[in-house]
Each structure stands twice: as C-alpha cells, then as structure tokens.
Amino acid sequence: MASVAELRAAVDAALQQVTEGQAAIQAAREKLGEAQQSLAAALDGSANESVTAAHASLSHADQQLEEGLGATMMAIEQAQTYTATL
Amino acid sequence: MSIVQELGAQLRSTSDELPTGLVTTAMERLRAATELLNWVRQESVDPIGVPMLGNATEHAERAAAALRVAQDAIAAYLGTLGLTADADRGPSRDWRAALDEHKPAQSSDEVAPPPPPGADRPRPEQLAPWWQQRVSELTGEPPARPEEVAARNPSTAELLRRVAADVRSGDRARLGQDLHHVDAATGLGLSAVTPSVLHRLAGDLLGHEPRPDDVARLRTAVSGRVRSLLPGTSPATLDTLLSRICRAPARAEQPAHPADNAVTSSVLTGVLLARLGRDPATLDPSAPEPLPHHRPISD
Numbered sequence: 466m467a468s469v470a471e472l473r474a475a476v477d478a479a480l481q482q483v484t485e486g487q488a489a490i491q492a493a494r495e496k497l498g499e500a501q502q503s504l505a506a507a508l509d510g511s512a513n514e515s516v517t518a519a520h521a522s523l524s525h526a527d528q529q530l531e532e533g534l535g536a537t538m539m540a541i542e543q544a545q546t547y548t549a550t551l
Numbered sequence: 552m553s554i555v556q557e558l559g560a561q562l563r564s565t566s567d568e569l570p571t572g573l574v575t576t577a578m579e580r581l582r583a584a585t586e587l588l589n590w591v592r593q594e595s596v597d598p599i600g601v602p603m604l605g606n607a608t609e610h611a612e613r614a615a616a617a618l619r620v621a622q623d624a625i626a627a628y629l630g631t632l633g634l635t636a637d638a639d640r641g642p643s644r645d646w647r648a649a650l651d652e653h654k655p656a657q658s659s660d661e662v663a664p665p666p667p668p669g670a671d672r673p674r675p676e677q678l679a680p681w682w683q684q685r686v687s688e689l690t691g692e693p694p695a696r697p698e699e700v701a702a703r704n705p706s707t708a709e710l711l712r713r714v715a716a717d718v719r720s721g722d723r724a725r726l727g728q729d730l731h732h733v734d735a736a737t738g739l740g741l742s743a744v745t746p747s748v749l750h751r752l753a754g755d756l757l758g759h760e761p762r763p764d765d766v767a768r769l770r771t772a773v774s775g776r777v778r779s780l781l782p783g784t785s786p787a788t789l790d791t792l793l794s795r796i797c798r799a800p801a802r803a804e805q806p807a808h809p810a811d812n813a814v815t816s817s818v819l820t821g822v823l824l825a826r827l828g829r830d831p832a833t834l835d836p837s838a839p840e841p842l843p844h845h846r847p848i849s850d
Contacts, residue, residue, distance in 0.1 A: 467681075472591050474678040475809070476599065478736055479587035482743060483604065486580030490611070493573035503565045504625075507558060513631065519624035523569075526617035530574070533610030537581070540600030540607060544588065547599045 469551050476548050483537050490534050497527050559634040566625045569618050572648035575747055578611045579649055583743035589806040646751035647836040649744040650708040678735030685810035686738070689783040692727020704733055707740035708834070711748075711817050714741075715831035718821025723780050730814060741813040745820055746795065748834065752823035753796045755843065763799035766790070773822045777815065780822075784815045792816055 467475075501523050508516045552560070585604045592599050629635070683694040705713065710733055717726035730738065753761045753769055761769070770793055777789055787802070788811045794801040824831060833841050 467591075471678065471681050472595075474681070474735075475587050475591050478678060478739055479584040479591070481736060482580045482584035482587070482739075485743075486577040486584065486607075486611075489573045489577035489580065493570035493577065493614075496568065496570035496573065500565050500569055503561070507561050507565070508628075513628055515624045515628035515631065519621045519628065522617045522621035522624060526574075526614040526621065529610045529614035529617060533577075533607040533614065536603045536607035536610060540603035543598060543600035543603060547595070547597045550597075 473548050473551055476544050480541060480544055483541055487534060487537050490530050490537070494527060494530050494534075497523060497530070501527070555632055555634070559629055559632060562625050562629060566622045569622060571615065571618050572645035574611055574615045574618065575645050576649050578608055578615065579743045579746050581608045581611060582746065583739065586742055586806070586812060587739065587809045590809050593806060646747040647834060649747060650711065650834055651836045678739075682733075682735035682738050682810055683731055685808055686727065686730045686814060689781050689811065689814050690723065690727035690730060691782055692724060692731065695728065695731040704737060707737050707744055710737060711741060711744060711820060712831040712834055714817040715821035715824050715834065718776070718780060718818055719825050719831065721780075726780055726818070730817075735810075739809055739813050741817045742809065745816040748820055749792070749796050749816060749823065752820065752827060755841070756823055756826055761797040763794075763797050765797045766793050766799050769793050769796065772826060773819060776822045776825070777818055780818050781815060784811060784818075788812060788815050789819070792819055 501520070504516075504519060504523070581604055585601060585608065588599050588601045588604065592601055686692070687694050710729065713729045714726060717723075717729055750761060753765070756772065757765055757768070770790065773793075774786070774789060777784065785807070788807050791801045791807065792812065792815060793799075820834075821831070824833070827841075829841055832838055
C-alpha cells in the first residue's frame with residue numbers, strides 16, 4: 466500500500482510530464498501558425514484540391530491541439546483537486 | 552532557379568518544418584503521465600484526471616494524423632507542378648526528438664517551447680525510495696545510497712544511453728547501479744522518451760513498419776535477453792510494450808507499476824540496439840541517421 470506522500474509525489478511527477486506535454490503543444494501550435502501563414506502566402510489564389518486539403522488539415526491539426534491543451538488543463542485541475550483531498 | 556522551382560522549395564521547407572516532432576513529444580509525455588496516474592488510481596475511486604488525459608492524447612494523435620495528411624497534400628501538389636515530391640524522403644527523423652538534451656521538448660529544428668503559465672516544478676524527489684525499491688525488485692541489485700544518487704543523477708537521455716551500454720555489455724550489476732543512481736523523475740522519464748525510439752528500432756530490425764502480427768516475432772527476438780537482465784519484470788509488462796510498438800491492442804490488465812514500464816522500455820531499447828549491432832551513441836539526436844539494417848529477423 467502506497468503512503469499519502471508517495472501518492473502525492475506520483476501525481477506531482479505525472480503533472481510534470483503533463484506540463485512538458487503542454488509546452489510541446491503550445492510550441493507546436495506556434496510552428497503550425499507559421500506554417501499556415503507561409504502556405505497561405507505561397508499559394509494565395511490557388512484553387513487546387515491538394516492545396517485546399519493541406520489548408521484544411523493544418524486547421525484541423527491546430528483545432529485538435531487546442532482541444533488537447535484544454536483537456537490537459539482539466540486533467541491538471543482534477544489531479545490537483547485529488548491531491549488537495551489527500 | 553525558376554519561379555516554379557522556388558515555389559517548390561518553399562513548400563518543401565514548410566512541409567519539413569511542420570511540428571510533427573513536437574506533437575510526438577507531447578503524446579509521449581501525456582502517455583507517461585497517464586501511466587503514473589493510472590497507478591495512483593488503483594488506490595482511489597477518484598478519476599484523478601485520467602479520462603481527461605486520455606482525451607488530450609487522442610486529440611494529439613488526431614493532430615499528428617492531420618499533419619501527415621497535410622504533408623501528403625503538399626507532396627501531391629508538388630507532383631501536379633511536375634516537381635519531385637518528398638514521398639521518398641524515408642522514415643521520420645523525429646524518432647530521437649525526445650532525447651534532445653539541449654532542447655528537451657522539441658525536435659532539432661524547432662523553437663524552444665515557453666513554459667506554461669503557473670507551471671511550478673513539482674517535487675518528484677519524494678518518490679526516490681519508491682523508485683529505488685522497485686528497481687531493486689526488477690534488477691535484483693541493492694539500492695544506492697542517497698548521496699550517490701545526488702552525486703550522479705544524469706539526464707533521462709544520458710540514462711538511456713548508459714542502460715543501452717550496460718545491456719550491450721550484459722553487465723546486470725552496472726545496469727542496476729545506473730538505474731539506482733537517478734531520482735524517480737529522471738527514471739520515470741524513460742517511459743516518455745522511449746516509445747518513438749522503440750518503434751523505430753523495432754521497424755529497423757523487422758525491415759518494415761511494426762504491425763500487430765509482429766508481436767510474437769519481436770517477443771522471440773528480445774524476451775530472453777530482457778528477462779536475463781531484469782529477472783523481476785513480468786512477461787505482461789514486456790508484452791504490453793511490444794503491443795504498443797506494433798500498434799496492437801494490449802490486453803487490459805491491472806496497470807503495471809510505472810517503474811516497470813520505464814525500466815523495461817529502456818532495457819528493451821538496449822536489446823534492440825544490440826540486435827541491430829548499433830552503438831548507444833546512435834541514440835544521440837545529433838548523431839547521423841543510422842544506416843538501414845540489411846538482415847531483418849525472420850519468422
């Protein structure tokens with residue numbers, strides 16, 4: 466049976482990983498924004514199907530990252546609520 | 552250079568710089584966190600954020616898939632321009648991104664991520680005895696003294712290279728020492744940095760992308776050596792890791808101790824490297840891409 470100190474420390478260690486994951490997501494979103502701008506500038510006016518698909522996929526990726534970030538924030542909140550009750 | 556060639560170069564550059572490495576790193580960190588919280592959850596009815604982390608990981612997986620679709624679309628467009636697409640660029644070069652010690656959460660060409668607001672560093676060192684005890688059970692080697700841990704304590708990437716070197720030399724005593732001489736956060740970090748590395752090394756050994764029906768073949772290739780170095784690890788832990796590598800569904804069992812997955816995945820990395828005849832230094836992201844393995848393991 467784990468002690469309260471161990472449970473709390475394990476949650477802390479997990480939150481450290483989540484925090485690093487959040488930092489990676491935020492950096493990915495910044496890079497994605499740059500890629501979207503670069504693509505828009507290079508392919509302005511193109512009606513090619515592949516270009517439309519590329520734009521749509523990048524928007525979808527960004528949306529998923531945003532929602533993922535939101536989920537990590539809620540996860541952190543739940544984990545912190547749990548440790549507060551220990 | 553013609554205008555079309557210039558456009559092509561710009562599009563290739565945009566495609567190459569898409570943050571696939573960062574998204575992979577995020578997924579691995581979230582999976583490692585889920586593993587830890589799942590272990591805690593065995594002691595509690597509280598969800599402790601586990602379902603939300605599962606959601607977050609799924610979103611990151613979908614983002615990674617969308618980035619690949621975008622890369623394919625750009626390649627298709629380059630094709631319509633009559634330019635060579637990047638379809639033959641080979642396997643992803645992001646497999647060592649999580650091992651970059653200078654830029655821990657990014658691939659070699661990506662900008663350092665800013666720390667999220669309010670992200671205070673926790674106190675994982677409180678887990679030290681918990682980590683040491685489990686490492687002893689897995690390796691059969693006695694724990695280190697606390698002052699020895701404080702004196703050495705390498706990074707997770709360095710620890711992985713040391714473990715790989717110990718595996719290569721078959722030195723179980725040194726393997727135990729190296730795993731003991733880190734704090735819990737560094738050791739548990741092995742779970743986050745190994746998935747992409749394992750997937751790539753297994754693929755190199757098999758001669759193709761690992762598939763669900765490769766689990767048995769990989770098990771035959773590695774289990775003996777893993778067991779000899781980690782007599783305390785359970786076959787279920789190794790099977791779970793192999794299933795993840797091969798993208799096969801893992802059997803739903805009670806979550807393993809988080810140290811089991813971390814330690815076993817590092818030893819498995821060393822075993823795969825040894826089977827490929829590669830030096831642990833090839834895990835360094837700045838090392839050249841390893842040459843293809845020409846003798847894939849047989850059935």
